[in-house]
Amino acid sequence: MQWFDSHAHIQDSAFASDLGTVLERALAAGVTRIILPASDHIDSQRALSLAVRHRTQKTGAGRAIRLWTSIGCHPHEASKYGSDGTERLRRMITPASRPFIVAIGETGLDYHYDHSPRHVQREVFRQQLDLAYALNLPLIIHEREATADCLEILRQQAATGRLHASPGVFHCFSGSPETAVIVRKMGFFIGIDGPVTYKNARKTLDVVHQCPPDRLLLETDSPYLTPVPKRGQRNEPANLPLIGQKVAEIRGVPQAEIARLTFDNACRAFRLTDVD
Numbered sequence: 001m002q003w004f005d006s007h008a009h010i011q012d013s014a015f016a017s018d019l020g021t022v023l024e025r026a027l028a029a030g031v032t033r034i035i036l037p038a039s040d041h042i043d044s045q046r047a048l049s050l051a052v053r054h055r056t057q058k059t060g061a062g063r064a065i066r067l068w069t070s071i072g073c074h075p076h077e078a079s080k081y082g083s084d085g086t087e088r089l090r091r092m093i094t095p096a097s098r099p100f101i102v103a104i105g106e107t108g109l110d111y112h113y114d115h116s117p118r119h120v121q122r123e124v125f126r127q128q129l130d131l132a133y134a135l136n137l138p139l140i141i142h143e144r145e146a147t148a149d150c151l152e153i154l155r156q157q158a159a160t161g162r163l164h165a166s167p168g169v170f171h172c173f174s175g176s177p178e179t180a181v182i183v184r185k186m187g188f189f190i191g192i193d194g195p196v197t198y199k200n201a202r203k204t205l206d207v208v209h210q211c212p213p214d215r216l217l218l219e220t221d222s223p224y225l226t227p228v229p230k231r232g233q234r235n236e237p238a239n240l241p242l243i244g245q246k247v248a249e250i251r252g253v254p255q256a257e258i259a260r261l262t263f264d265n266a267c268r269a270f271r272l273t274d275v276d
């Protein structure tokens with residue numbers, strides 16, 4: 001059984017001292033593909049260097065795991081984006097780095113924490129939507145308590161022809177089943193994370209239950225959102241099968257089927273054609 005963790009911040013300082021062991025544990029759990037989402041320019045650079053370094057490393061822990069990265073700016077960090085933010089992201093893409101960059105993000109809106117002013121979040125989101133469109137890259141969207149504005153901005157992009165038919169993933173989807181239908185109609189995948197294992201997950205259970213099998217992705221969001229029964233500890237990619245197990249239970253299918261279909265979905269969502 002092979003698993004694809006399509007969202008794990010393993011470039012985070014939480015893994016600075018033991019990333020090798022973390023990757024070994026991931027591999028032992030069957031997690032062979034990981035996408036590193038970025039939260040600002042420095043983090044994008046850090047994630048990218050890790051993916052490149054891992055690829056060229058001849059020996060070492062978890063070598064059989066393939067890593068890719070996104071580049072972008074999380075809504076929390078939107079006020080740091082600056083007038084040259086888009087240009088700085090664009091400059092990270094070179095012939096050498098391009099094979100490792102599979103998405104723009106995390107980008108979106110977060111009105112729960114409001115770490116950046118909302119109008120700035122919207123502007124930075126729009127700029128990254130345009131960038132993703134121009135570069136023909138899928139998006140990793142972070143949306144929390146900002147559904148109406150997020151959907152409105154995406155509708156405007158679509159109406160002006162600046163949203164691809166398969167535009168990416170709604171990461172750690174926390175919306176209603178109705179919202180899930182709307183974003184799926186726009187072509188997005190639905191990212192399911194550790195909270196699906198929590199007691200108050202009612203809404204997410206419905207989302208998982210109703211989602212067509214070809215649109216589900218599994219993500220740990222390491223080091224955050226640790227699934228039950230490891231809640232309280234640092235999260236890591238090796239925990240992905242706990243999320244897969246829960247999704248398999250909800251859908252009443254074998255775990256191996258969830259592993260296979262979410263693996264294939266991640267390859268399609270991020271247009272990875274060379275995943276041997």
Ligand SMILES: [Zn+2]
Nearest residue numbers: 007037106221
């Ligand atoms: Zn994340």
